[in-house]
C-alpha cells in the first residue's frame with residue numbers, strides 16, 4: 001500500500017523552523033518514517049485557471065512533501081471564510097462567531113474539488129488516501145466523483161460539537177452527507193464521535209450499527225483514535241535543548257524564580273483571556289507568589305485577517321499589559337508575552353525549564369502541547385500540568401491538575417497548588433501520565449488508523465455486494481454547482 005496524506009497546513013520539517021499548530025508537528029515524524037506523500041497548501045496562491053495544479057515536490061525522510069498553490073480566486077473564501085469563520089467556530093462550540101457568505105461556501109467546495117484533482121497524479125492502484133481535518137470535509141466526495149475507488153479515510157483534529165451547534169453551519173447537511181463518502185471517519189474522543197453519531201441519527205435520520213453507518217453510497221465506519229506524540233523523541237529533544245542559547249538565556253533570567261509556561265496559537269478556543277485573568281487572581285490572592293513565580297506565554301498569531309482573531313489579539317495584549325502594570329515591579333515582569341513561534345527543539349527546552357505547564361483551552365480536539373509538556377519533563381524533578389477538562393488530552397492525562405477554564409478562581413487555586421506541589425506527588429502524577437503517553441504514541445495512532453481504513457474499505461466493498469434493504473435516499477455527492 002502507498003499512502004497519500006492530505007492536510008491544509010504542512011511543514012518542511014527543518015529543525016530550527018517554527019511549526020504552527022499541533023497537526024503539522026504530529027504528522028511530520030510519521031510522514032518521514034512511513035514513506036507517505038504529504039500533500040498540502042504551499043501558503044501561496046496562483047491566479048487563473050490551472051489545468052494541472054502546480055505542486056512543488058521535495059523529499060521528506062523516506063516520503064515526500066507536495067506543496068500546492070491554491071486557486072487565488074477561492075483561497076480567502078475557503079480558508080478565512082468557510083473553514084475558519086464557519087466550521088472552526090462551530091466545531092469549537094462558538095456558533096455566535098460564524099460569519100460567512102454563500103461565496104465562501106462555494107470557494108470551500110471549489111478548493112476541495114481542486115485538491116481532489118491535484119491528488120489524482122499521486123494515485124496508484126494500491127494507494128490509500130488519508131485526509132486530515134475540517135478544511136477538507138468534502139474532499140472524499142470529490143475524489144469519488146472523479147472515480148477514485150481506493151480507500152479514503154478522514155481524521156478530524158478538532159472537536160465535533162453537539163448537533164444543535166453544528167446545525168448553525170450553513171450547508172451543514174450537504175457537508176456531512178459528503179463526508180459519508182469516506183470509508184472511515186476518525187475522531188479524537190468518544191464525545192466527538194457521539195456528537196457526530198447523534199447528528200447522523202437525529203438530523204439525517206440514519207441508522208448507526210456497531211459504529212458503522214449505511215447510506216446509499218456505501219458504509220462508513222466511525223471510530224476514535226486519540227492522537228499522540230513521539231514521546232521518546234520529544235524527551236530526548238528536551239534533554240538536549242536545555243543547552244540551546246534561547247533556553248539557557250531564559251534559565252539565567254529567572255534568578256531562581258519559578259516559571260509557568262503556556263504555548264498556544266492565538267485563538268479564542270485556547271482560553272487565553274481566562275488564563276491571564278487566573279494569574280492575575282493568583283497574584284492578588286497570594287502576594288507571596290509575586291516575584292517568585294511568573295508566566296511565559298507564547299501566543300503565535302495565525303488567521304490574523306479574521307476579525308475575531310484581530311480583536312482577541314488586541315484584547316489579550318491590553319489585558320497582559322494591565323496585569324503587568326498592576327503586579328509588576330521595577331525588576332520583575334509577571335507575564336512575558338511573545339507573539340511568535342518557536343522550533344520544536346526550543347519549545348522542548350522551554351517546557352523542561354518550566355515548573356508548571358498551563359493548557360487551559362475552552363475547547364480543544366486533543367492539544368498536543370499538553371502531551372509535549374509532560375514528555376519534556378525531567379523524570380527526577382518533573383513539572384506539573386494544569387489542564388482544561390475540555391481538552392481531548394484530559395481523557396488520557398487525568399492525573400494532571402484538571403481545571404474548568406471558565407472558573408477563574410478555581411484555575412488560580414490550581415496554578416498556586418501546582419507551583420507548590422511536593423516532589424513525591426509531582427512524580428506520581430507525571431509517571432502515570434507518561435505511561436499513558438507511551439501506550440498511545442503517534443506511531444500507534446498512525447498504524448491503528450491505517451489498519452482500520454483498510455478494514456473499513458473491505459467492509460464497504462462487502463456491503464456493496466449485499467442488496468440494499470432500505471429505500472435509497474439518493475443524495476448528490478456534489479450539488480453546489482448543480
Ligand code: F6P
Nearest residue numbers: 009020021022023024157158302
Ligand atoms: O486542527 C487544528 C488546525 O486547524 C490544524 O489544521 C493546524 O494544526 C492548526 O489548527 C493551525 O491552524 P492554521 O493553519 O489555520 O494556522
